[in-house]
Amino acid sequence: MGIPTYTLNDGTSLPAIGFGTYPLTGDDGVAAIRSAIENGYRLIDTAVNYRNESEVGRAIRQSGVAREDLLVASKIPGRDHGYDDATRSVHESLERLGLDHLDLSLIHWPNPSQDRYAEAWRALVDLREQGLVRSIGVSNFTEAHLQRIIDESGVTPVVNQIELHPYFPQVQMRAVNERLGIRTESWSPLGKRQAPFSEPPVAAAAEAYGVTPGQVILRWQVQLGAVPIPKSATPERQRQNLDVFGFELTDDEVAAITALGRPDGRLFDGDPDTHEEM
Ligand SMILES: NC(=O)C1=CN([C@@H]2O[C@H](COP(=O)(O)OP(=O)(O)OC[C@H]3O[C@@H](n4cnc5c(N)ncnc54)[C@H](OP(=O)(O)O)[C@@H]3O)[C@@H](O)[C@H]2O)C=CC1
Ligand SMILES: O=C(O)C(=O)[C@@H](O)[C@H](O)C(=O)CO
Numbered sequence: 001m002g003i004p005t006y007t008l009n010d011g012t013s014l015p016a017i018g019f020g021t022y023p024l025t026g027d028d029g030v031a032a033i034r035s036a037i038e039n040g041y042r043l044i045d046t047a048v049n050y051r052n053e054s055e056v057g058r059a060i061r062q063s064g065v066a067r068e069d070l071l072v073a074s075k076i077p078g079r080d081h082g083y084d085d086a087t088r089s090v091h092e093s094l095e096r097l098g099l100d101h102l103d104l105s106l107i108h109w110p111n112p113s114q115d116r117y118a119e120a121w122r123a124l125v126d127l128r129e130q131g132l133v134r135s136i137g138v139s140n141f142t143e144a145h146l147q148r149i150i151d152e153s154g155v156t157p158v159v160n161q162i163e164l165h166p167y168f169p170q171v172q173m174r175a176v177n178e179r180l181g182i183r184t185e186s187w188s189p190l191g192k193r194q195a196p197f198s199e200p201p202v203a204a205a206a207e208a209y210g211v212t213p214g215q216v217i218l219r220w221q222v223q224l225g226a227v228p229i230p231k232s233a234t235p236e237r238q239r240q241n242l243d244v245f246g247f248e249l250t251d252d253e254v255a256a257i258t259a260l261g262r263p264d265g266r267l268f269d270g271d272p273d274t275h276e277e278m
Pocket of ligand 1: 019020021022023045046108139140161162186187188189190191192193195212214215229230231232233234237238240241
């Protein structure tokens with residue numbers, strides 16, 4: 001069964017699930033990313049700050065899958081938010097990846113104290129016009145950050161990649177993204193080391209559908225309309241994480257997993273109004 005796709009607000013297509021590559025580096029990283037591509041992932045998520053763009057490029061070339069069948073997303077770090085810096089950053093990413101364009105480029109964190117994310121956005125708008133980037137988006141943006149770049153540029157991001165897992169279901173932020181016509185992407189979609197695999201709603205659904213708790217959580221993501229980008233260096237888990245389109249949770253099951261949300265559900269201090277990454 002192929003991976004379903006969404007049509008984004010710029011008319012391009014995005015697979016309903018992607019592969020996260022942090023912190024896969026070195027030859028082992030290449031092997032894991034190549035395995036993910038060979039297992040069927042067609043959206044590969046990297047970033048300048050993952051220091052693995054060259055590994056992603058090597059894995060693509062070794063996989064034997066045609067470049068045009070893959071979507072490669074990378075992210076601009078906080079230190080490169082100036083217009084010229086952001087432009088240079090994307091060029092350098094392409095060099096490390098060995099590609100002539102990115103399918104998706106995101107601003108990694110808004111870094112509001114620097115207050116230059118709107119400049120980085122203007123650079124991405126121009127890079128898209130120049131054909132170096134097919135689609136442009138953001139990550140860890142709040143409603144205020146989104147509204148500012150939309151008001152100043154007239155261009156709406158295609159995605160907002162945010163922390164999203166059962167302990168942190170981001171009900172409000174998902175509603176903001178939807179209202180603005182922005183597709184939500186979920187980072188740490190399983191909840192990383194705090195994955196709620198044994199929580200009753202997750203365990204019960206796994207039992208009911210004969211799937212793993214990880215598959216229940218990723219199916220929950222899909223039914224929220226979010227695009228999860230789970231990372232796994234384990235081929236069997238890579239396959240499992242992609243195999244979430246053969247069953248459907250009831251509305252009550254979705255609601256019960258969303259109800260696992262906690263006020264302190266963030267995995268670390270990743271509040272976009274205060275957490276900054278250069
Ligand atoms: N934009 C941003 O600011 C951020 C973006 N990200 C992106 O999101 C991606 C995914 O997030 P990440 O933080 O890795 O967390 P995930 O929620 O994807 O969890 C990854 C961890 O879960 C394990 N795992 C994967 N699949 C399963 C499974 N089916 N059952 C049990 N354990 C499993 C993996 O172990 P193993 O590898 O051994 O299988 C790994 O340790 C990152 O790789 C990155 O691309 C992440 C953080 C911030
Ligand atoms: O993985 C990412 O994209 C990040 O932004 C990471 O640096 C994230 O902040 C993290 O993993 C911190 O533990």
